[in-house]
Amino acid sequence: MEDGFDFQNGQNFDFKEFVFRALSYWKWFLLGLCIVFYVVYYQNIRREFPYTLGASITVQDDKNPLFTATTSLVFNYGGISGKVQEVLLNLTSRKHHEKVVDSLKLYITYLKQGRFYKTDIYKQAPFEFEGKIESYQIIGHAIKITFLNENSFQISYDFGELEEVVLQNFQSKDVKTVNLSEGILSETYNFGDYIDLPFLKGRIIKREQSKIVSQSEYFIRFNNFDSTVSSFMQSYIVRNESNSPLLTVRLTNKNKPKIVDYINTSIFILDRDQLQRKNQYAINTIEFIDKQLSRVKGELTKKADSLNDFMRTNKIFDIESESALLTAKIEEYKDEKELFNEQLLALDLLKNYLNTNNDYSDLQVPSTTGISEGNIGVNVSKIVLLSAEKSKLAYSVRNNVSVFDDLNRQIGALKLVVLENIASEKFNIQSQLKALNSKIYNSEREFSTIPESQQRLRAIEREYLLSQSTYDLYLAKRGEADLIKASNVSDIVLIEPAKDTGQGRNAVNLNIRYVFAFFTVLIPVFLVAFIVTFFDNKLHAPGDLEKLSSIPLLGVIGQNDTPNNLAVFNKSQSAMAEAFRAIRSSLQFMYKKHDLEGSKTVLVTSSISGEGKTFTAINIASVFALSGKRTVLVGLDLRKPKIFDDFELKNEIGVVNHLIGQKSLSEIVQHTKVENLDIITSGPIPPNPSELLISETMDNLIAELKTKYDYIILDTPPVGLVADALELLEYADASLYVVRQDYTQKDMLTLINEKHKNGVVKNISFIYNFYNLKGKYGYGYGYGYGDYANGYHDVVEKKGFFNNLISKFKK
Template sequence: MKRNKKSHEIDLKSWFFKFKSKWYLFAVFGLISLAVAYVYVKTSQRVYQFNATLLLGDQQTGSKKAQELLEVLQVQSKGIKVEDEIGIIQSAEVIREALQELDFSVAYYKVSDHWLNKIGKLVVEEQYESAPYKVTLDTSAHQLVDVPIVVRILDDKTYEINIEAEEVSRYDFGKHSVVEALPEVKFTKQLKFGEPYKSDFLNFTLERNKVEDLAPGKEYYFLINSLESLVKQHQSSLGVAPIEREARVLSLSTKGTIPEKQLAFLNKLMETYVARDLEEKNLNGQKTLEFIDKQLATLTDSLRQSKQALSSFRSTNRIANIGVQSNISYEKLSQLEAERAKLNTDKSYFETILDQVQNGNGIAQSVSPTVAGIQSPIINDLFLQLADLNQKKAGYSVTASAENPMLRKIEGEIDNTRGAIVANLKNLIRSADISINDVNQRIARIEDNLASLPEHERKLMDLQNETEFVSKKYDFLLEKRSEAAIALATNTTDKKIVDHASMVGNAPVNVKPKMIYLLALLIGLAIPAGFVILMNNVDNTIQGKDDLSNITSIPFLGVVAHGPKADKLAVQNMPRSAIAESFRSIRINLQYLMSDSNFKVIGITSSVSGEGKTFCSVNLSTELALSGKRVVLIESDMRKPTFTKYFKDTINVGLSAYLTEGLPLHEVIQKTQNENLDIIPCGVIPENALQLLEQPRMQQLIDQLKEEYDYVVIDTPPIGFVSEYFVLMRHMDVNLYVVKHKYTNRDLLHQIEELYAAKKIRNIYMLINDLDYSNTYEYGYKRKAQYYYV
């Protein structure tokens, strides 16, 4: 099948014409879209964006000097993970702690004086410090939360509250929990300004502000927010991310309608996060001091008792000085006793740490394993791993549930690490026991050697050695306490607020009127454009000459203009009309195309009924007759004759009588108002129309008419319904195939195209009937020729 135009080509001018013909749709949808955009702009609360920056640091605490002095606090730096810190900042616990220090429990709203509010409460403005009244809650009593409480001003002293809501919660602000769920609440109450209101549902005092006077008749309302709803609201809008990959500077962002509230929230959130970090570091240092203080308290009593015993012994035995302290045996004995004491202290600390780890009281998270001088790299590494795993668990707990596989994996690793710590501590305790036994044996041997010394000298040396040992241990712990106190006093957080919260730009991020109106206008134009495109693709009828060129290769002859339906004989009755001019063009084109042949018989058909083949047959015959030619028009459609609509005085005899009864030709030919046009109507409808047209008498009729007339025009039945056309086709010199604009289905042309492609039909041309020039792009230029027509 021939295609004159590629299917992928787009005729922009044609589409523009189609859009222009539906201009009213674009106007209606454009106005509707702009109206919707106007309502959206007026009813949407302005949402602004706010940013702040926070530095995480490198997690070093205290002054540098204190870090160098305090060996017990020298732990290998484990660093931080940015993802974990982001999770902590976004956690509900940190946000809750920040919100508890802010006065966000009551939200104020004002119903603006706008005509849209006559439809409903569409234009509502949230207020904060500019609210004309203030609600003070009694937090010791229960309150209705997350439900609008309408305030209507009656006069200068009284107001009215109204509540109508379903599924309302009673909230305990002391415990921050819901105590009761109410299926429905509905009541109205008149109150006085400044007078406390107490009930089972509400407990508050509403006072006027001096900033603005409350106008009677105006409507306000406020919401009492539960802490959980505030946390969810701020947690959903909070965004935390590093300013770039692997950076330790975090960018905090949030969105809200009230700049003052969002700025206060961001700043308080950063302050809370920094304060929590410092508090955790101070807690670690405080636990170190508590441990040393316990050791010092024990040594203080021991030192006092040893000094008292030495003094009593000297006084009782009148011993002022003794030189045997330099004896090598006593020096070794003193060293061994010091070593045994140290081993006992280490063992005591190992047992304390083991007990705390096994009892799960938090030692693994808060106390460094080297607090008492444990220098085991394995223990240190295990505690660092346990702390890192706990930090990971805290980060995942923000967004993950208890059944999360990753969270359960981390918990398993924590249990394994804690078990390894317990095993290593038990090994250290066993090792300390072995060392203590060894030292005891060595001490026993030295004591046996000293047994031969004078009793007083030996006793005095024992007391002096005990006193010296306790004193040295006390001085050591006292020095370490001083260093730990210095570190705690100079302790600082590694978290730092770089930029306090500020608003991004001056315009809201959700409502940009120019952009919204432009987008609404584009949508308003896109909807009808899509509708036109859809209807054009769904419409399978012939739209114009281009459609014919894409469907069939049959030559195109011309078009018949759209005109008044009441006038069937437009060529004769309206010679200066667009229809008459159309048939003139068709006649001229036909005579030009058939100039090389002496054509006489013109057959006119169509696909189905209603396409105007009879209309074209009658008017083309009339045009040929008006040109001075003798024309006879035959109505061969003997199944559904329609000549009576065009020629009122049609006789009852016609083609059927000629073929069946053998009537002479002059009895079936009927004259018309045009002296050059005669017609042969169908006559009585026969039962065997196809068989009649196949008779030799039909050929005789055609031959006789060709001798008497210049042209013989045959109005044939539609080929899509019956087969008479294929019988009459052998008599015709020219075939005209009529399609109706926006009526004929494209699929109906496949049959005639196949006949033409197989060369089973010759001299056939296409006509488009009833084409409205004002409704087509191809012939739109002919609208300008209307003043040529009458």
């Protein structure tokens, strides 16, 4: 992939630099990887995997075999689909799970300390805690129980710095917060003793056939009731395939016996509630009949006493046959009237049911027994069938509204027909009742021929017999209701209960965590490398200059490891000295190419301060001087003079003094410890440096220096800060523009690129300073002298293990 810079159009993302930068973070990557892998390993060995067990039930539409055509109490449901949906909703309801948690007291957790965490041991604990019903218990904190022997134990807890704790009453489910006066406690009790602590009230009872180990430690913890219910609801799954009566119940938990108990108790409570609901109609009927029997029985007793008292008072012990026949006739009329009244009652009940209900599949429909009109029974049956069909469609069809509208129209039409039939039948019965009342009235008038005492006796006797008949009727109805209730079975059938058959824990491949951990470290490393590379605007390799500018690269200078800037003088056989000799050779080749004879002038500048401009000027001057050439180094950076310190010279007089006419050339020239090298420092800082550098005196100075020296090195100000160096370019036979690795910003080269492109600056070259063979990222870019040069240098840097490995990899 080619990455680079178009110095006409702008900068592109340097993918190569991004890769090397990312590789340079390998130490941080390894450190992060070690930390994350340790965290993952620590979590893996502490991970407690749960179990998952299940049970299967089916929902049936069991009809009571004792229901016959003469049974007055019947049940009509909406079919299997409606029942399955109802059961599914019940199993997943919070109310149902609250019953299960309450039944098993799962808000109490029995724990035992394991290697890494406290383990839920459920019923494996050798004891059981029986809390006081009306008391509040602390929630969310483990209470330690240490068995001292088979009869006694110690209760202790340490709540540390807590100022308040939360308590809950598990009967009312109320929660309250109380202040904590004492956070540490330790008390000794015997089994069966009542524990009356501020946050724990109850008894600890030893389980049967359990063995107590001395000094064994256990913990009990009360959990918030609502939170406990929510946790079981989240891991409790009920599945049902469409149009199937089979339901599969599954629960995931860390304790298998708890799973078995929870699922089986859940199904038991569901079965109990469903049967209770199925028997509710019969139960309500029995309660109503019991009330009526009590009332009728009282009336019957009073009328029997009245009859006996009348007969004893009037000494009547026999009834004439005519009176008996008349009485029988009236009683027959009364029975017929009672039958009509029952029919009217049945019609009113049916009418009320039709007017007060919209769904006839989920509720019990009153029987049509006793209604002689056949059309009513037929139409009611059709309504029930249509309601059952609507219930099935509601379970299987979700969005087809037209189907439900059609069924509702059919049910509505049949309902109107039934209501009209009821009104017509009631009118007929009421007409017959009027005729029957007339017959009764006429028959009772015949009693006027019977003696008054006998008439009163017959009246009392008729009331008694009527009450007796009503009492017998209610007794029969109650017997039917008891029979229905006793013979009902639940529609929930347990196919396969939850059972521990040795199932293992839910297997999870934890090794995948290491893969995620690897990328968790790798991605941030690459992200940081990308962001830094994207926003990085500095030079990091000599090759960057080829992408940024058309100005040639004259030489590469390494890092200076000497105490001052006199690198060539201090270590003339070092790689640094060889680098400056290479620059000297390149300059001589440039002069020869341009046919320059006599004294030559070299101008050294840079973009900003700190790029090594003065360091480069000093050592280029030194390398020329050491070759036997008369060389002078002129400090023209009048604003920030530097070169005098390295040569242990003073800056009291210099170029400024000569340019303003105070000193002659011979007075400002200073000799150095380097043979053939003279220095002209800048001198005191003037108020107008730019005007001095472009003055005629400056022209005369350069001309005079050319008569005395072979090479003139000009150390000028940075062109990125002031324009002085640009004014001095006319004196230079060759210009050196110093850039520094990991310091010079790329956009700083814009000015010199424009000047070179427009022809203002000629014979200019780059000097790449402070080059690190490893580069910023720990890898070289292919520049340097290699092993060949090392044989001629005083110091050969030894490579470490990782550097050797990287070098072999690069080769």
